[in-house]
Amino acid sequence: MTPPAYPLPAGIEALSARASQSPESGIVEVLNYGIGRQGIIPLWAGEGDVATPAFICDAAATGLAEGDTFYTYQRGIPPLRDALARYTEWLYGRPNSFERFFVTGSGMQAIQTAILLTADPGDEIVYHAPAWPNLPAAATIAGVTPVSVAMNFSETGWWLDLERVFAAVSERTRAICINSPSNPTGWVMPQADLETLLNFCRERGIWIIADEVYNRFVYGDVRNGAHGRPLAPSFHDVITPEDRVLFVNTFSKNWAMTGWRIGWIEAPEAIGIKLENLIQYSTSGVAGFMQRAALTALQEGDEFAESVIADARRGREIVSEGLKKSGRCRFTEPDGAFYAFFGIEGEPDTDRLGLRLVDEAGIGIAPGRAFGPEGAGYMRLCFVRRPSGLGEAMNRLNAWLTQR
Numbered sequence: 001m002t003p004p005a006y007p008l009p010a011g012i013e014a015l016s017a018r019a020s021q022s023p024e025s026g027i028v029e030v031l032n033y034g035i036g037r038q039g040i041i042p043l044w045a046g047e048g049d050v051a052t053p054a055f056i057c058d059a060a061a062t063g064l065a066e067g068d069t070f071y072t073y074q075r076g077i078p079p080l081r082d083a084l085a086r087y088t089e090w091l092y093g094r095p096n097s098f099e100r101f102f103v104t105g106s107g108m109q110a111i112q113t114a115i116l117l118t119a120d121p122g123d124e125i126v127y128h129a130p131a132w133p134n135l136p137a138a139a140t141i142a143g144v145t146p147v148s149v150a151m152n153f154s155e156t157g158w159w160l161d162l163e164r165v166f167a168a169v170s171e172r173t174r175a176i177c178i179n180s181p182s183n184p185t186g187w188v189m190p191q192a193d194l195e196t197l198l199n200f201c202r203e204r205g206i207w208i209i210a211d212e213v214y215n216r217f218v219y220g221d222v223r224n225g226a227h228g229r230p231l232a233p234s235f236h237d238v239i240t241p242e243d244r245v246l247f248v249n250t251f252s253k254n255w256a257m258t259g260w261r262i263g264w265i266e267a268p269e270a271i272g273i274k275l276e277n278l279i280q281y282s283t284s285g286v287a288g289f290m291q292r293a294a295l296t297a298l299q300e301g302d303e304f305a306e307s308v309i310a311d312a313r314r315g316r317e318i319v320s321e322g323l324k325k326s327g328r329c330r331f332t333e334p335d336g337a338f339y340a341f342f343g344i345e346g347e348p349d350t351d352r353l354g355l356r357l358v359d360e361a362g363i364g365i366a367p368g369r370a371f372g373p374e375g376a377g378y379m380r381l382c383f384v385r386r387p388s389g390l391g392e393a394m395n396r397l398n399a400w401l402t403q404r
């Protein structure tokens with residue numbers, strides 16, 4: 001056989017700079033190390049141990065059986081977009097339009113698309129850290145420079161100094177990304193800060209990328225949403241429909257659909273055609289039968305979503321108790337999301353600790369540095385799980401701590 005006339009890629013050096021510089025995820029490193037180990041309790045990723053409920057799976061199966069296997073709307077099927085608008089109205093008590101909603105192949109793709117919509121190569125986006133690493137990584141891959149603003153940790157928990165955010169903004173800044181409630185710190189942005197930031201961005205024509213995927217996971221003394229249950233303060237409370245705010249959201253968390261890869265963006269109507277184009281030239285839309293499942297999740301899945309939120313609330317108590325017991329963990333109870341982000345006295349270097357805990361304690365926890373240098377010295381543990389497994393995980397962690 002004649003060899004091809006062009007040189008075959010020999011390795012990474014043959015790749016584009018963007019691909020070869022794509023960072024390895026520190027969460028995935030522990031996951032790859034521990035996955036499939038006998039008896040391991042995996043608390044490394046942002047998901048629970050309950051599978052997607054049957055009524056949601058059945059809707060997808062019905063779609064498949066009925067031949068819903070063709071190309072479909074790039075923006076998402078109209079009933080799903082409409083249901084997303086109604087769902088958002090139900091939460092925030094403000095009228096909304098289905099034209100603002102775009103179905104994406106995951107929250108991750110929503111973030112990627114939001115970056116592409118707002119920033120060109122060489123531009124900057126500002127974000128607060130420790131942060132879910134996929135955000136800065138997606139920016140880097142798009143040729144956009146992610147500029148981090150370190151959050152502060154004090155006895156009352158993590159907080160963000162807005163003056164530092166404003167100081168990080170340069171002429172090249174196109175967007176500020178706010179993830180509230182935050183993964184991994186559990187910080188929730190106060191409503192007054194949402195307003196201040198919005199005004200700052202309005203004056204400068206800067207976009208806000210609002211990652212509010214954990215909006216229903218809030219604890220302690222919080223206001224209720226229009227739906228009558230706890231809800232984090234949101235840019236929804238302070239914007240007008242024309243404001244340059246892109247909301248990122250997902251079906252992964254509320255409805256235990258992490259493996260499905262389906263989410264959404266809410267955006268000003270005026271940019272709809274460009275958003276549609278970006279979807280066309282990436283995934284060309286989400287499978288119709290999956291969208292039917294997502295629609296069912298919105299229409300019939302509230303009781304289930306509340307059970308996931310209740311698991312997280314109980315999980316937070318179990319983990320807080322467990323971490324306090326050892327007397328060696330530096331930690332405050334998170335106000336939102338479903339992670340404990342904690343340091344361990346006597347273990348300043350947590351980089352290898354995730355791998356060691358897999359071997360030595362049979363638990364999977366992500367190292368803080370996976371969330372940026374600002375997370376060094378911390379570990380992240382996901383507590384959206386059924387109580388029995390979590391209790392056992394805390395016993396294992398405490399047994400391990402007493403032996404060190």
Ligand SMILES: Cc1ncc(COP(=O)(O)O)c(C=O)c1O
Nearest residue numbers: 046106107108132183250252263
């Ligand atoms: C802060 C944050 N944003 C977005 C996502 C995206 O979720 P998915 O890609 O599963 O929809 C996650 C997932 O863990 C997350 O933690």
